[in-house]
Amino acid sequence: MQSWTSDEVPKEYEYGKPFLPFNLMCELPWPMRLMHEWYLTASELGLGMITVHVSEDAFKDGPNANFAFTFKDLHAFFKMDKMDINLVGTWCLEHYILFLVYPTDQTIVVLDPADYGKDAYMEFLCLLNLAHGRYKKRGGYVKNPSREKLYIRGRWPCYKQPSLTNLCGYYVCEMLRVNGRYKTEFTDLLSIPYSGSQFDQKTLINLCVDLCRFIRRDICNHLGEFYDPHSELATDPKFKNLREWEREHDVD
Structure with a gap:
């Protein structure tokens, strides 16, 4: 997946552009393709980022704050690049022991x-x-x-x-x-x-599948546990279909 070349999509991340060529995207598991479709729709509507709500009882050692990640983070793990995504950064900034x-x-x-x-x-x-x-x-x-x-x-x-x-x-x-x-x-x-x-390609793909499913169902979904009710996604009427996406697409 890291060695493809194509004129269909830019090699580096560009907002609103596909992450991978269509023929490679078709080879990915359905949850990843569905996450990519969600991203393309969101970028067409102008959504800038996804914010995550952390419940007050998630950690014992102090107040919790919402955090955000961008579509550039999604682009990184679709290409199996460094996962700088904040979802992982909250657990481990770099190497973990x-x-x-x-x-x-x-x-x-x-x-x-x-x-x-x-x-x-x-x-x-x-x-x-x-x-x-x-x-x-x-x-x-x-x-x-x-x-x-x-x-x-x-x-x-x-x-x-x-x-x-x-x-x-x-x-x-x-x-x-x-x-x-x-x-x-x-x-x-x-x-x-x-x-x-050591991870093989299938294991890495399965991790991305799990993370895509988690983002859609638990963060972007208006019924999700980590859905931020005060975010741009939640408060702007034009994003209604995005936050209710699972009603029509929950088949994975």
């Missing part, structure tokens, strides 16, 4: 798609050890009271991002999908065999 802390087991599991060594995040591990020491002093239960430091399970088998690529956002999305539910025991975590630890 996930630390799963199990205080009673005195264990930290490190999920790192770039496979760095411990030295790369040693300062953070020191902070976790200090926090766990305070947890024990306050009466927190541990299975082995004689152990002084947390046991680090590094290089846990997970999807590993190939070097010299800029697809970290896709790896974040897949990590959240695979390990989205809280696990009380680190032994319950799914492990990815190293032989299949």
Whole structure:
């Protein structure tokens, strides 16, 4: 998808122009084609961006604010380019390393798609050890009271991002999908065999399908959980068909 050449569409993003030539678009899954059709209709009507409403109970640590992403962001992942889209940026600005802390087991599991060594995040591990020491002093239960430091399970088998690529956002999305539910025991975590630890084209396409479906159903849809009732999409009468798009097109 990244090597196509065509006079039908510009190579770089231009507002209102198709993301891909028609023949390539026809090869994509239906949810992606439907998202592209929504974008073309929205750009014809003059919609500038999509805003996302974050509910007040989404995070515990402070007030939540709406955020926006542009059609240029959509263009990026349709071409499998760097996913700078704010939907991913809220979870991870660039590379992610996930630390799963199990205080009673005195264990930290490190999920790192770039496979760095411990030295790369040693300062953070020191902070976790200090926090766990305070947890024990306050009466927190541990299975082995004689152990002084947390046991680090590094290089846990997970999807590993190939070097010299800029697809970290896709790896974040897949990590959240695979390990989205809280696990009380680190032994319950799914492990990815190293032989299949990098995304193939089908996996990347499936991630884009899920994200397109989420944007349409939950953000742009007037009944969606993350629909912003104060946005341009919601308040301008000319966008009525866009916000009620799912009534006629919800077949995926």
